[in-house]
Amino acid sequence: ECKVMVQQIRKAVIPAAGYGTRFLPATKATPKEMLPIVDKPTIQYIVEEALASGIEDILIISGHGKRAIEDHFDSAPTLEQELMRKGRQDLLNVLRETTDVNVHYVRQKYMRGLGDAILCARAFVGDEPFAVLLGDDVVYHPQRPALRQLIDVYEETGGSVLGCQIVADAQVSSYGIVAGTMQNERLMRVSDMIEKPALAEAPSRMAVLGRYIIRPEIFSILQNTEPGKGGEIQLTDALKVLAQRDTVYAYNFEGRRYDLGDKLGFLEATVEFALRRSDLGDPFRAYLKQLAETL
């Protein structure tokens, strides 16, 4: 047995400062991270994936108009008393899942891009490798959470790991795209990265989809990263520099991934998560079948 000795991944960062303009007017007064898939805010799916992957502490990068997120993961004394009085232990258990989490917050004061948001996590993360989960990407896997898959690769290799999947040509310009050499069927050693390339410039169809294990050297790189695509400080640009100095892998993770930044993707997530629910699946499936006949 010759495993690399690596530091445990204990901390995760969830950037949640963006405006959510694609979902206006819903996101005018409500953070987009609070929009529900069935009955649970999208950010709670992300937090649950982090916890199920072994993460102990979570930093949410917050911003203007995002207080509802802090309230969501706080206790709610009046509501809890009322539920206690009514003997609703079932609902108290539901609430406990939102309060039994070590969440920390920092505010990104100016919207300067994802790279700048991650830089806000520097004091929290310190000098250890950490995870990043983006709220627009929700991944369903019945056994192995996407982040856990990345942590497993990290523990075997000791390098930074980018969670990727192959996307269709039409989607290439929506993501960070990686290039490199395949180490095995799912693992690529990254040599280059481009943020949202035109299809003609894309070096592959491997897109970074909102899951990262990053070594702490990224912070000093981010500090010197100039604004890139869209005038924003891009995490992709900093990761490209990291890949030139250090080992960065792209891992084609397993699981059904939903793009919640897109209205159609959001609808797909809503329908499929509802179909998987034990309390809703059967009647909802029957309704959809009947509807399909009349459409």
Ligand code: G1P
């Ligand atoms: C961000 C990243 C991009 C990544 C994507 C995944 O873009 O910049 O590299 O592929 O998330 O969802 P955004 O979708 O925030 O514009």
